Amino acid sequence: MQNLLSNLKITINEKLYVKDPETSELGRKILKNSIILIDEIGFESFTFKKLGEKIQSNESSIYRYFENKHKLLIYLSSWYWSWIEYNLVFATHNISDSLNKLCISIKIITQNIIDDKNTPHIDESILNRIIISDFSKTLLTKDVDTENKEGFFLVYKRVINRLIDMITEVNPKYPYAKSLASSIVQGALHQHYLKDHFKTITNLSDKDCLSDFYIHMIKKILS
Template identity: 70%
Template sequence: MDQLLANIKIQVNDKIYVKDPETSALGRKIIGNSLIIMDEIGFDNFTFKKLGERIGSNESSIYRYFENKHKLLVYLSSWYWSWIEYKLVFATANIPDPLDKLSRALELVTENIEDDLSTEHIDESLLNKIIIAEFTKTFLTKEVDEENKEGFFLIYKRVINRLVDIVKVIDPEYPYAKSLISSIVEGALHQHYLKDHFKTITDCNDKVSPTDYYLDLVKRVLKH
């Protein structure tokens, strides 16, 4: 699957960026180093000035790619969910049993992420840490409805709906498929965060992963 993914260009809504960062060495440098800095100091403390200092470029050159740091974060999250979607499609394509297919899909959206060496400028394990810590900041804004209309979150919603479709095959009578899956996809990020920072309010730990919890939940909720 990694070889197949290596030949695919991750698609991101072109309204999110000014210039596609994938089209130049500087753009790819901006993306890769943004992850490093956000991981070090967090999104709130991240600035284009600090990024420019890190990559040895003028701050103005970064604005040629992204209007502001919010758009950069939306880009990173869109890239992440697009990458997840490709993995989902390839990993579940030849699984005939819908429960097995759902289990594999849930593993992909809830597990710890390792770096995909086929994408040199993006460390997916680092990107996953950013998504866990910062993803909700992409849509908990006053502009969310307008950005949603512009399709900024289309890929994220598409990932959820792919899993919803599988749930409907498993149990057509279950009335809350969308709520179940959206809760799992976002909840998995939250459980990873709790596991690392608020250990006393989660059952997830070094031996029990968020994946274990959600696989158990789904099997208890759905008829099979």
């Protein structure tokens, strides 16, 4: 699996960038340092001017890759969900048991993320923190319907659709597979956020139990 992951090429919607950042050293430097800077100061305070200062490049050079920071955030989110999808595919492709496949997928979606050394310009552990705190900012906008039609959230929806298919395999008669799948993906982010900021209202602050919680829940629901 690791050999396969080391050769993966993540493809992002071309409408999210002006120039593909994966095609140049500067572009990869923009991705790497934007993740670090957003994590350090927050997306609200993040600007291309501050990023330019961090990478010692003109602000205008960043605009040659991204139109604005909103599209950069959607780009990073798409990259993250693509990476999650690759892990889902490779971890389950030889699993025949439907429930086991679903449980493995839930563990991948809910686990604490560590950096994947196969992607040196992307620190997935830091990117995961950004997704936990800021992914909702890509969705909760006035332009979400237009951006959805443009395919900006295609990979995110694809991850959820994979879960929907697995849930349906386990129990074809369960009538709420879509709601359950989307609740698992979005709920996992919310629970991690609670762990970091509202410890008194989640069991995750006491122990790493998120995968256990969702696996317990789906077994009860789908049995």
